[in-house]
Amino acid sequence: MADSTVKKYYDGLAQGKLLGKKCNKCGGVTFPPTTACNECGSYEQDWTELSGRGRLLFLSHGIAPPPNPRFNDLAPYGYGHVKLEEGVYVQAIITGVDISPDALRKHFEAGPSPVIPDILDVEGLPVLAFKAG
Ligand SMILES: [Zn+2]
Known part of the structure:
Protein backbone atom coordinates (compact mmCIF):
# COMPACT_ATOMS: atom_id res chain seq x y z
CA MET A 1 0.00 0.00 0.00
CA SER A 51 12.95 20.41 15.85
CA GLY A 52 10.02 22.83 15.81
CA ARG A 53 12.26 25.59 17.08
CA GLY A 54 12.02 28.76 15.09
CA ARG A 55 11.77 32.52 15.01
CA LEU A 56 8.62 34.53 14.50
CA LEU A 57 9.40 36.94 11.67
CA PHE A 58 5.96 38.40 10.99
CA LEU A 59 2.90 38.74 13.17
CA SER A 60 -0.47 40.13 12.25
CA HIS A 61 -4.16 39.46 12.60
CA GLY A 62 -7.10 39.95 10.35
CA ILE A 63 -10.59 41.28 10.62
CA ALA A 64 -11.90 38.91 7.96
CA PRO A 65 -13.70 35.75 9.09
CA PRO A 66 -11.53 32.62 9.33
CA PRO A 67 -11.15 30.88 5.95
CA ASN A 68 -12.81 27.73 7.33
CA PRO A 69 -15.68 27.68 9.87
CA ARG A 70 -13.77 25.15 12.00
CA PHE A 71 -11.54 28.07 13.12
CA ASN A 72 -14.42 30.30 14.26
CA ASP A 73 -13.93 29.46 17.94
CA LEU A 74 -10.26 30.46 17.75
CA ALA A 75 -10.87 33.83 16.13
CA PRO A 76 -9.61 36.44 16.40
CA TYR A 77 -6.11 34.99 16.43
CA GLY A 78 -2.61 36.04 15.54
CA TYR A 79 -1.18 34.84 12.28
CA GLY A 80 2.47 34.80 11.39
CA HIS A 81 5.46 33.63 9.43
CA VAL A 82 7.93 31.42 11.26
CA LYS A 83 11.39 30.45 10.06
CA LEU A 84 12.29 27.08 11.51
CA GLU A 85 15.92 26.38 12.40
CA GLU A 86 16.04 23.89 9.50
CA GLY A 87 15.59 26.88 7.18
CA VAL A 88 11.98 26.42 6.11
CA TYR A 89 9.26 29.05 6.42
CA VAL A 90 5.84 28.20 7.82
CA GLN A 91 2.70 30.32 7.93
CA ALA A 92 0.63 29.51 10.98
CA ILE A 93 -1.62 30.64 13.78
CA ILE A 94 0.42 32.22 16.57
CA THR A 95 -0.73 31.65 20.15
CA GLY A 96 0.34 33.37 23.35
CA VAL A 97 0.44 36.81 21.79
CA ASP A 98 -1.48 40.02 22.30
CA ILE A 99 -2.80 41.01 18.87
CA SER A 100 -3.81 44.56 19.70
CA PRO A 101 -2.40 47.16 17.31
CA ASP A 102 -0.02 48.45 20.02
CA ALA A 103 1.28 44.95 20.76
CA LEU A 104 1.75 44.18 17.05
CA ARG A 105 3.74 47.38 16.65
CA LYS A 106 5.93 46.47 19.64
CA HIS A 107 6.54 43.04 18.15
CA PHE A 108 7.53 44.62 14.85
CA GLU A 109 9.93 47.00 16.57
CA ALA A 110 11.48 44.24 18.71
CA GLY A 111 12.22 42.02 15.69
CA PRO A 112 12.18 38.22 15.42
CA SER A 113 11.36 36.30 18.59
CA PRO A 114 11.61 32.60 19.45
CA VAL A 115 8.59 30.29 19.09
CA ILE A 116 7.82 26.66 19.83
CA PRO A 117 5.15 24.40 18.31
CA ASP A 118 1.67 24.57 19.80
CA ILE A 119 -0.41 21.84 18.19
CA LEU A 120 -4.09 22.69 18.40
CA ASP A 121 -6.98 20.25 18.29
CA VAL A 122 -9.50 21.89 15.97
CA GLU A 123 -12.60 19.69 15.81
CA GLY A 124 -10.41 16.59 15.98
CA LEU A 125 -7.90 17.82 13.39
CA PRO A 126 -4.37 18.54 14.62
CA VAL A 127 -3.37 22.02 13.45
CA LEU A 128 0.18 23.30 13.69
CA ALA A 129 0.38 26.63 15.47
CA PHE A 130 3.32 28.28 17.21
CA LYS A 131 3.47 29.71 20.69
CA ALA A 132 5.37 32.93 21.24
CA GLY A 133 6.53 34.56 24.43
ZN1 LIG B 1 16.34 18.66 -3.42
Whole structure:
Protein backbone atom coordinates (compact mmCIF):
# COMPACT_ATOMS: atom_id res chain seq x y z
CA MET A 1 0.00 0.00 0.00
CA ALA A 2 1.32 3.41 -0.94
CA ASP A 3 2.56 5.66 1.80
CA SER A 4 0.23 8.64 2.25
CA THR A 5 2.35 11.74 2.81
CA VAL A 6 -0.63 13.70 4.13
CA LYS A 7 -1.75 10.96 6.55
CA LYS A 8 1.76 10.48 7.90
CA TYR A 9 2.14 14.25 8.39
CA TYR A 10 -1.12 14.51 10.37
CA ASP A 11 -0.45 11.32 12.35
CA GLY A 12 2.91 12.80 13.34
CA LEU A 13 1.35 16.12 14.26
CA ALA A 14 -1.19 14.38 16.49
CA GLN A 15 1.80 12.90 18.36
CA GLY A 16 3.51 16.29 18.66
CA LYS A 17 5.98 15.64 15.85
CA LEU A 18 6.74 17.91 12.92
CA LEU A 19 7.51 15.54 10.06
CA GLY A 20 8.99 16.83 6.86
CA LYS A 21 11.06 15.45 4.00
CA LYS A 22 14.80 15.80 3.49
CA CYS A 23 16.10 15.59 -0.04
CA ASN A 24 18.72 12.98 -0.83
CA LYS A 25 20.01 15.01 -3.78
CA CYS A 26 20.36 18.58 -2.46
CA GLY A 27 19.76 18.22 1.28
CA GLY A 28 16.82 20.64 1.20
CA VAL A 29 14.06 20.23 3.77
CA THR A 30 10.44 20.39 2.59
CA PHE A 31 7.81 21.20 5.20
CA PRO A 32 4.96 20.52 5.21
CA PRO A 33 6.05 17.41 3.31
CA THR A 34 5.21 16.94 -0.35
CA THR A 35 6.11 14.27 -2.87
CA ALA A 36 8.93 16.36 -4.40
CA CYS A 37 11.70 18.52 -2.96
CA ASN A 38 10.80 22.23 -2.83
CA GLU A 39 14.40 23.14 -3.69
CA CYS A 40 15.26 20.91 -6.65
CA GLY A 41 12.15 18.88 -7.49
CA SER A 42 13.70 15.51 -6.74
CA TYR A 43 11.44 12.67 -5.62
CA GLU A 44 14.32 11.13 -3.68
CA GLN A 45 13.47 12.25 -0.16
CA ASP A 46 13.39 10.64 3.25
CA TRP A 47 11.24 11.52 6.23
CA THR A 48 12.83 13.76 8.83
CA GLU A 49 11.58 15.12 12.14
CA LEU A 50 12.02 18.86 12.53
CA SER A 51 12.95 20.41 15.85
CA GLY A 52 10.02 22.83 15.81
CA ARG A 53 12.26 25.59 17.08
CA GLY A 54 12.02 28.76 15.09
CA ARG A 55 11.77 32.52 15.01
CA LEU A 56 8.62 34.53 14.50
CA LEU A 57 9.40 36.94 11.67
CA PHE A 58 5.96 38.40 10.99
CA LEU A 59 2.90 38.74 13.17
CA SER A 60 -0.47 40.13 12.25
CA HIS A 61 -4.16 39.46 12.60
CA GLY A 62 -7.10 39.95 10.35
CA ILE A 63 -10.59 41.28 10.62
CA ALA A 64 -11.90 38.91 7.96
CA PRO A 65 -13.70 35.75 9.09
CA PRO A 66 -11.53 32.62 9.33
CA PRO A 67 -11.15 30.88 5.95
CA ASN A 68 -12.81 27.73 7.33
CA PRO A 69 -15.68 27.68 9.87
CA ARG A 70 -13.77 25.15 12.00
CA PHE A 71 -11.54 28.07 13.12
CA ASN A 72 -14.42 30.30 14.26
CA ASP A 73 -13.93 29.46 17.94
CA LEU A 74 -10.26 30.46 17.75
CA ALA A 75 -10.87 33.83 16.13
CA PRO A 76 -9.61 36.44 16.40
CA TYR A 77 -6.11 34.99 16.43
CA GLY A 78 -2.61 36.04 15.54
CA TYR A 79 -1.18 34.84 12.28
CA GLY A 80 2.47 34.80 11.39
CA HIS A 81 5.46 33.63 9.43
CA VAL A 82 7.93 31.42 11.26
CA LYS A 83 11.39 30.45 10.06
CA LEU A 84 12.29 27.08 11.51
CA GLU A 85 15.92 26.38 12.40
CA GLU A 86 16.04 23.89 9.50
CA GLY A 87 15.59 26.88 7.18
CA VAL A 88 11.98 26.42 6.11
CA TYR A 89 9.26 29.05 6.42
CA VAL A 90 5.84 28.20 7.82
CA GLN A 91 2.70 30.32 7.93
CA ALA A 92 0.63 29.51 10.98
CA ILE A 93 -1.62 30.64 13.78
CA ILE A 94 0.42 32.22 16.57
CA THR A 95 -0.73 31.65 20.15
CA GLY A 96 0.34 33.37 23.35
CA VAL A 97 0.44 36.81 21.79
CA ASP A 98 -1.48 40.02 22.30
CA ILE A 99 -2.80 41.01 18.87
CA SER A 100 -3.81 44.56 19.70
CA PRO A 101 -2.40 47.16 17.31
CA ASP A 102 -0.02 48.45 20.02
CA ALA A 103 1.28 44.95 20.76
CA LEU A 104 1.75 44.18 17.05
CA ARG A 105 3.74 47.38 16.65
CA LYS A 106 5.93 46.47 19.64
CA HIS A 107 6.54 43.04 18.15
CA PHE A 108 7.53 44.62 14.85
CA GLU A 109 9.93 47.00 16.57
CA ALA A 110 11.48 44.24 18.71
CA GLY A 111 12.22 42.02 15.69
CA PRO A 112 12.18 38.22 15.42
CA SER A 113 11.36 36.30 18.59
CA PRO A 114 11.61 32.60 19.45
CA VAL A 115 8.59 30.29 19.09
CA ILE A 116 7.82 26.66 19.83
CA PRO A 117 5.15 24.40 18.31
CA ASP A 118 1.67 24.57 19.80
CA ILE A 119 -0.41 21.84 18.19
CA LEU A 120 -4.09 22.69 18.40
CA ASP A 121 -6.98 20.25 18.29
CA VAL A 122 -9.50 21.89 15.97
CA GLU A 123 -12.60 19.69 15.81
CA GLY A 124 -10.41 16.59 15.98
CA LEU A 125 -7.90 17.82 13.39
CA PRO A 126 -4.37 18.54 14.62
CA VAL A 127 -3.37 22.02 13.45
CA LEU A 128 0.18 23.30 13.69
CA ALA A 129 0.38 26.63 15.47
CA PHE A 130 3.32 28.28 17.21
CA LYS A 131 3.47 29.71 20.69
CA ALA A 132 5.37 32.93 21.24
CA GLY A 133 6.53 34.56 24.43
ZN1 LIG B 1 16.34 18.66 -3.42
